[in-house]
Amino acid sequence: MSRRKLSALLSACAVISALTASTVLTTETAARAHPGTVSHRAAGGPATHDHHHDPSADPADPADPVGAASAVTPEQVQAEISPEEVAALGEEHAAAHARTRLTLRGVGDYPQTIRTNRLAALTESQTEANAGFDAAVFGRFAEYFPSPEFGVHIAQLPTGKVLLFSFERMETNPQKETAPTDTIGAENAGRAYLWDPAKGSAEDAFEAVPPPSVDMPDGLGVERPAPLFCAGHAFLPNGMLAVFGGNLGGNGGAGAKLSFVFDPWTKTWTRNPDMSVGRWYPSVVTGADGRQLIMSGQSELGWGTPTSVVERFPALGIAPEHDTKKTPTGVPVDRFGADAPFTRDYPHLFSMNDGTIHALGRAPAEQWSFDPITEARTPLPARPDLKERTYGSAVPLPNGFEGPVATLVLGGDRDNPNTYRLGSDGWTTERPRAFGRTQDDTLILPDGALFTVNGSYDIRDYGNGKYNPNADLKYRQTEMRDAQGYWRLGPVQRLPRGYHSNAVVLPDGRIMVTGDEAQQLANDPDITDDNNGSIEIYEPAYLHKGPRPVLDDVEQSAVGYGARFRVSTSTPDRVARAVLLSPTTATHSVNTSQRHLELRITSAAGDMLELQAPPSAKAAPPGFYMLFLLDGNGVPSTAQWVQLTPTAPDSAPDSAGAR
Numbered sequence: 001m002s003r004r005k006l007s008a009l010l011s012a013c014a015v016i017s018a019l020t021a022s023t024v025l026t027t028e029t030a031a032r033a034h035p036g037t038v039s040h041r042a043a044g045g046p047a048t049h050d051h052h053h054d055p056s057a058d059p060a061d062p063a064d065p066v067g068a069a070s071a072v073t074p075e076q077v078q079a080e081i082s083p084e085e086v087a088a089l090g091e092e093h094a095a096a097h098a099r100t101r102l103t104l105r106g107v108g109d110y111p112q113t114i115r116t117n118r119l120a121a122l123t124e125s126q127t128e129a130n131a132g133f134d135a136a137v138f139g140r141f142a143e144y145f146p147s148p149e150f151g152v153h154i155a156q157l158p159t160g161k162v163l164l165f166s167f168e169r170m171e172t173n174p175q176k177e178t179a180p181t182d183t184i185g186a187e188n189a190g191r192a193y194l195w196d197p198a199k200g201s202a203e204d205a206f207e208a209v210p211p212p213s214v215d216m217p218d219g220l221g222v223e224r225p226a227p228l229f230c231a232g233h234a235f236l237p238n239g240m241l242a243v244f245g246g247n248l249g250g251n252g253g254a255g256a257k258l259s260f261v262f263d264p265w266t267k268t269w270t271r272n273p274d275m276s277v278g279r280w281y282p283s284v285v286t287g288a289d290g291r292q293l294i295m296s297g298q299s300e301l302g303w304g305t306p307t308s309v310v311e312r313f314p315a316l317g318i319a320p321e322h323d324t325k326k327t328p329t330g331v332p333v334d335r336f337g338a339d340a341p342f343t344r345d346y347p348h349l350f351s352m353n354d355g356t357i358h359a360l361g362r363a364p365a366e367q368w369s370f371d372p373i374t375e376a377r378t379p380l381p382a383r384p385d386l387k388e389r390t391y392g393s394a395v396p397l398p399n400g401f402e403g404p405v406a407t408l409v410l411g412g413d414r415d416n417p418n419t420y421r422l423g424s425d426g427w428t429t430e431r432p433r434a435f436g437r438t439q440d441d442t443l444i445l446p447d448g449a450l451f452t453v454n455g456s457y458d459i460r461d462y463g464n465g466k467y468n469p470n471a472d473l474k475y476r477q478t479e480m481r482d483a484q485g486y487w488r489l490g491p492v493q494r495l496p497r498g499y500h501s502n503a504v505v506l507p508d509g510r511i512m513v514t515g516d517e518a519q520q521l522a523n524d525p526d527i528t529d530d531n532n533g534s535i536e537i538y539e540p541a542y543l544h545k546g547p548r549p550v551l552d553d554v555e556q557s558a559v560g561y562g563a564r565f566r567v568s569t570s571t572p573d574r575v576a577r578a579v580l581l582s583p584t585t586a587t588h589s590v591n592t593s594q595r596h597l598e599l600r601i602t603s604a605a606g607d608m609l610e611l612q613a614p615p616s617a618k619a620a621p622p623g624f625y626m627l628f629l630l631d632g633n634g635v636p637s638t639a640q641w642v643q644l645t646p647t648a649p650d651s652a653p654d655s656a657g658a659r
Contacts, residue, residue, distance in 0.1 A: 147533035149516040183250075190225045190228045192228075257276070308339040308341040308342070395594055408421050551571055622643075
């Protein structure tokens, strides 16, 4: 038994004497009187806010009531208790707890048979729906396998591995709140894993990398792995991941002041000085200067208190770190000169090719541009839909060699399939997708196409009411946008993933899809094991169009802006393009790290190509990028990693002879 669970067990002892046999007997009688139905409270129905947890919906752990556990066998009791529980409570007391848990577990719980049958039905319907899609035109879903992590937060690391982190679950019933949003103490804990795509679904493909234990300022003095879930994050110039905020607990989700850095190479977390304000659901973006701006999030006072304070990491006077061997340690944030008065959390933030940060809020009028140099905020035109959106995707549109000048807002409105482009000439309404969806994830692929996966009707609502995992299956269908801006529907994924779903482009060009703890629990083939998450792998059409170009080597992994650098390829005749694609780190449909840039091929001789890096950090902020070579049909090689940094040697840009 974990320390977290044991702490909760000991806390339950304080209220045992107040609970009587009639509590359970009444509940059991009601359940028998109305088979197949459970009261809204007993089912852990939705709380008053979309992602709040109703603490009163979770029964306490009472002493064993007389007669209530008559169906529980001694063998079940012995399997339920643990040595730690016996040591802490004594054998008789531990057995009483175990019998009561077993009795209550069957009241309003979610049966394994439903989980198993749901997954089987979704697997069958996916196979049937995808039979008519040609993989060379639409791509295909190729793999589905279990994961020990829900994947609420995700980051494609420059080591090739993927970081996944979220929370220790409070529930296995998908009809109840799973996260410890309103919980303080040891139960309010985070967790994290690394997944190695090279090992796929093998048992050793996952490695636990838990956040360090912290004593949160909740008055209990209890350490637990840092509750970093529902934080914001972005990559630093040295390839490490900076994570800010998280869950303090209580009052519908109160913001933590936490500041951490994860080092992909040592696989360790480092805590930095706290921020000045708590942040629950903040957004973070890395700018051209290598510094990060942290905006929005509910404060340490709880839900309904979004902070307008903008903070910067590292603080002025401390240089951003570019060395992969140096972890920022003891590095504080400071306050940025302008505020960001968002009334809704998790805004979309993008670093544009003029060096400004576009901050696009969910409320239509909350659209601003921030200048990292002058620290000024400038209003942008209101979004033309004039409607508040929930969580949904947005991307900085590819723009050749120069970096993005426009963004595309897509998801967040279930009733509106239109997409909206914000450029220097203001907003324009672009071609629509097939239907509106929220909680979606849209990725930029190596060939420049946009790919949408995941989505739902609303937060924890798949079309049949809140906290009902039965979904309108149209949301399983993927969509692809071509270079001309036209969308077309594609294959369906297995699970209808919505709130807390995620996806990343892997260095080999495949797409990893994960997230949405409710759906993962509702379709878990074995809820008793440690794998309550799942991963799906999608292979885009470009992986089914014949042989791929090969990128054998990059002569220098750190490249200066405007510099020319050489790469080797054993397929020089098949190379038509070279592109940089920044790795994804995302949560809640917010992905501030995406970027796609073409590179000039300045010369070719034998198996060597000379490429030219982007002209400036405004075009491509410093950090790690995946370098792909593509053929004339957009088929990419497997990527190699390149670090763009102003500290690397460079040369004057010259486009003569470029192709």
